[in-house]
Amino acid sequence: DIQMTQSPASLSASLGETVTIECRASEDIYNGLAWYQQKPGKSPQLLIYNANSLHTGVPSRFSGSGSGTQYSLKINSLQSEDVASYFCQQYYNYPLTFGSGTKLEIK
Amino acid sequence: EVQLQQSGPEVGRPGSSVKISCKASGYTFTDYVMNWVKQSPGQGLEWIGWIDPEYGSTDYAEKFKKKATLTADTSSSTAYIQLSSLTSEDTATYFCARTTHFDYWGQGVMVTVSS
Secondary structure, eight states: OOOEEEEOSEEEEOTTOOEEEEEEESSOOTTOEEEEEEOTTSOOEEEEETTTEEOTTOOTTEEEEEETTEEEEEEOSOOGGGOEEEEEEEOSSSSOEEOOOEEEEEO | OOEEEEOOOEEEOTTOOEEEEEEEESSOGGGSOEEEEEEOTTOOEEEEEEEETTTTEEEEOGGGTTTEEEEEETTTTEEEEEEOSOOGGGOEEEEEEETTTTOSBOOOEEEEEOO
């Protein structure tokens, strides 16, 4: 199975700041990576797929990058509504696997 | 508008089974696989498996091969997951999610295993 190591586990940042979340795969996943946002009590929502493609309706302050085994999610100009947990997921190979998540708070 | 509407919360006794539904609308049901994901309280996400509604073919994570059974009814555009031999470890929220990069999710169903 492909292991996804996500960091940091938690993150506190000020409004307007830029934050970056990292995900490392245990082997090359050839950009088969998605990022999700989950707010408390809600289902996860797709932000990014294919490592860097923005899902329909997702604000452009979210962006994804990376290749091989290293990927990142960047949130520009942090807004209060961005408070959530964020997960990465690889879909290059089965079983599909997730990172352990990053909890983002506002300072 | 793509929507995945899941059934309501379930309470099951240890050793029993529960069956959760996920009704799809806003797209052609047979065009996309449906995945199921487990989220234990305060925990991360685990992939359970997928079903191809057109052919009925399935694939499961090893951990869930004896726990979960995925089915689909194309006449009602509804996918199902049955969880058997319930234990406290099965207490969790279960989501359906479309296609391999989960572009749309159901609202989740809380399953509580309690005697």
